[in-house]
Amino acid sequence: MGEDVRLRAVVALAQAMAAAHTPREFWRAAALGACEGLDGSFAALSVWERDHGRLKVLVNAGDRAVGEEEFPDSETYPVHQFPEITEFLHEQWAGGGEPDAWVETAADPVPTGRVTGLRRRGRGCCVVAPIVLHGRAWGELYVARPPEQKPFTRADADFATVLAAVVAAGIAQAERLEEVRKLAFTDPLTGLANRRAVDTRLDEAIERYRADGSVVSLMVCDLNGLKHVNDTHGHAVGDRLLERFGSVLSRCGAMLPGALAARLGGDEFCLLTVGPTADEVVAVAEELCVRAAELELGEGVACGVASTGDPIGPLRSARRLFRLADAAQYRAKADRSSKPVVAGRDGTVIRLADAPPGARDRRRFRDAPPTGPLPAEPDAPEGRGP
Numbered sequence: 001m002g003e004d005v006r007l008r009a010v011v012a013l014a015q016a017m018a019a020a021h022t023p024r025e026f027w028r029a030a031a032l033g034a035c036e037g038l039d040g041s042f043a044a045l046s047v048w049e050r051d052h053g054r055l056k057v058l059v060n061a062g063d064r065a066v067g068e069e070e071f072p073d074s075e076t077y078p079v080h081q082f083p084e085i086t087e088f089l090h091e092q093w094a095g096g097g098e099p100d101a102w103v104e105t106a107a108d109p110v111p112t113g114r115v116t117g118l119r120r121r122g123r124g125c126c127v128v129a130p131i132v133l134h135g136r137a138w139g140e141l142y143v144a145r146p147p148e149q150k151p152f153t154r155a156d157a158d159f160a161t162v163l164a165a166v167v168a169a170g171i172a173q174a175e176r177l178e179e180v181r182k183l184a185f186t187d188p189l190t191g192l193a194n195r196r197a198v199d200t201r202l203d204e205a206i207e208r209y210r211a212d213g214s215v216v217s218l219m220v221c222d223l224n225g226l227k228h229v230n231d232t233h234g235h236a237v238g239d240r241l242l243e244r245f246g247s248v249l250s251r252c253g254a255m256l257p258g259a260l261a262a263r264l265g266g267d268e269f270c271l272l273t274v275g276p277t278a279d280e281v282v283a284v285a286e287e288l289c290v291r292a293a294e295l296e297l298g299e300g301v302a303c304g305v306a307s308t309g310d311p312i313g314p315l316r317s318a319r320r321l322f323r324l325a326d327a328a329q330y331r332a333k334a335d336r337s338s339k340p341v342v343a344g345r346d347g348t349v350i351r352l353a354d355a356p357p358g359a360r361d362r363r364r365f366r367d368a369p370p371t372g373p374l375p376a377e378p379d380a381p382e383g384r385g386p
Contacts, residue, residue: 006037006159006162009033009037010162012033012036013029013030013037013166014169014170016032016033017029017030017033017167018173023174024059026174027045027058027059027071028059028061028070030045030059030141030170031045031141032061032062033163034129034141034160034163034164034167035061035062035143037163038127038156038159038160038163039145039149040143041062041063041123041144041145041146041149042060042063042064042065042143042144043143044057044142045139045140046058046140046142047139048137049076052076053079054076054077054078054079055079055082055140056075056076057072057075057077058071058139059071060072060075063146065121081113082114100158101127101130101141101157101158101160102128102157103127103128103152103156103157104125104128106125106147114128118144123144123145123146124144124147124148124149124151125152126152127142127143127144127156127157127160128141128142129141129143129157129161129164131168132164133168133171138168138171141163143160184196185197185200187246187262187263189239189243189263190243190247190263192250192263192269193261193263194262194263195265197260197262198260198262198264198270201260202216203318205318206315206317209274209308209315215274215276215278215308216272216307216308217272217276217278217281217305217308217309218270218272218306218307218322218324218325219271219272219284219285219303219305219325219340220264220268220269220270220303220304220305220326220329221271221292221302221303222267222301222303222329222330222333223241223242223245223267223268223292223298224299224302225297225298225299226241226242226267226298229241229298233297237297241295241297241298242263242267245269245298245301246261248288248292249261249269249288251291252271252284252287252288253271253284255287256273256276256280257276258275259276260272271284271285271288277309278307278309278342281305281307282305282307285303285305285340286339286340288301289301289303289338289339293338300338302330302332302333302336302337303329303332303339303341304326304328304330304340304342304343305325305328305340305341305342306324306342306343306344306349307342307343307344310343311344312324312344312350320353320354324343324344324349324350325343327343327349328340328341328343328346328349329341331346331348331352
């Protein structure tokens with residue numbers, strides 16, 4: 001294979017990986033690009049799961065044998081059966097070399113794990129190229145040919161090393177993009193989800209509620225006393241209080257399968273669930289209030305809950321569920337309640353949430369007396385903003 005052909009193969013591989021939109025598309029592009037570049041019939045991409053001591057196959061591309069899945073869920077191989085990925089590579093690096101690819105054939109006299117695999121699947125030879133990322137073995141690129149095709153040469157192994165380096169660069173870029181995506185939906189101080197993530201998930205939750213009636217619940221919390229902590233001890237201590245409460249919220253949220261814990265901004269947090277009953281969510285909200293009151297700093301939390309499992313009226317938008325939970329939280333703030341206030345179980349919350357914007361001034365709750373009902377307010381047409 002000429003240099004121009006191989007250069008085009010490198011470019012095509014890089015372009016195909018860059019065009020991928022999902023991890024599976026990326027894995028397939030990497031495997032197929034390497035397979036075509038090396039004139040193989042089959043290729044696989046595997047990752048070394050160090051914590052489990054195994055190679056996990058991410059994708060099988062090309063001419064798959066019987067039983068081989070394109071994206072296998074559980075095709076793994078213990079690394080002690082394939083010591084090259086661990087021992088050989090470190091020996092190479094220790095000697096000042098690079099982790100070069102190597103060739104194995106079905107006719108090799110020593111029946112290694114890969115030789116046995118070649119024979120079992122009717123393949124003639126393979127080239128294995130380690131994928132190195134951030135100075136560590138990440139996994140391997142495996143390309144095979146059928147018995148009737150000419151075996152791989154040393155020159156092919158050298159080119160496989162180049163292709164593996166291109167794949168490693170693509171993986172690094174994909175990881176950076178994933179980190180950027182994660183940051184876009186993550187609160188940097190607490191590590192919880194942010195408001196953008198909540199809005200996205202809440203829209204999806206409401207669609208599911210409409211489709212199959214799944215219970216959707218939203219808990220909105222306001223951390224009491226943050227301003228006093230900031231004024232008295234400084235914002236660094238206030239940030240630690242926010243982080244600590246975020247950990248408490250995450251721990252309580254773990255009691256509800258699939259819950260999303262988020263910081264909305266400032267001293268406001270929320271927990272979104274799909275599936276658990278309203279009573280289960282309220283029980284967790286009560287636990288959260290107890291744990292928040294036990295924090296060394298701060299003054300507990302004002303917590304409001306709104307759930308489609310309670311009598312809250314028609315829900316034609318995610319916005320209304322948010323208004324209900326928000327109004328319940330402000331009611332808890334007004335009453336200085338040590339327990340959550342629940343929309344549909346408190347007679348004033350729904351009226352507050354559905355009142356016209358001018359009448360629904362939530363800020364009045366901050367200095368409101370702890371007792372006394374809200375004045376009667378007219379219902380607003382569904383769909384009005386907060």
